[in-house]
Amino acid sequence: MYVRINNRKIHYKRSGHGPPVLLVHGWGGTLYSLHALSHLLDNEYSVFILDLPGFGKSDNPPPHWGVEGYAECIRAFIKELKIDKPFYFGHSFGGEIGIFLASTYPRLFSKLVLCSSSFKREKKISKLARLLKLIPENKRVFLKSIEPHIKKIYYRLLHRDSDLMKYPHLEHNFRKIITQDLTSESRHISTPTLILWGEDDTMTPVLWAYELAKYIPNSTLKVFPDVRHNLAIIHPDLVWTEVKPFFST
Secondary structure: OEEEEOOEEEEEEEEOOOOEEEEEOOOOOOHHHHHHHHHHHOOOOEEEEEOOOOOOOOOOOOOOOOHHHHHHHHHHHHHHOOOOOOEEEEEOHHHHHHHHHHHHOOOOOOEEEEEOOOOOOOOOOOHHHHHHHOOOHHHHHHHHHHHHHHHHHHHHHHOOOOHHHHOHHHHHHHHHHOOOOOHHHHOOOOOOEEEEEEOOOOOOOHHHHHHHHHHOOOEEEEEEOOOOOOHHHHOHHHHHHHHHHHHHO
């Protein structure tokens, strides 16, 4: 199914009956990333899953969108489909969107589940940036004009699996998103929150989970041993065992 949000086509699926649940995938995923989890939920809930703009069958976002742009798209999606105070489940970038929405619109969700959520940004200088800084100042004017080409060659040769190479149509969005730290926003969440994490997560370290649990006063944390960042995708059964009692209380 499709719905038009701000003149953009958004692909989504709906299944089941009962209280509404909205599942939002991470960066690079599609609604099928959370398909197995949706099947566990739709015996008791009305489940909505969607392709975020730029992924799956949804239209691309404008290049200026960061976390806020994606978040406002989700809020418009909820409004357009008349979804009343859904339970929200966000994996990785989907969790980051949930943090922004829950802190900005505290009555939007009934409950919030953050699974291996991006939210914290560590200031790192890439090897390429370090190399460019070694160039004398008087030669940097020329470098500025060819820097985009240097970066493309650098990532194509050494970082073929990077998100910049996988989703070149979202480069401007990605570069903006990775500079946005939502630590302060997480401190303003009042929605009852369940935090789920894999202990062996290398993309969003488990230390971030403990930080979120400290920042969000009305939260519960569950860490799964021997599980990595793909918790919601590979282990929907583990997620369901925690989500089911959380939603029902």
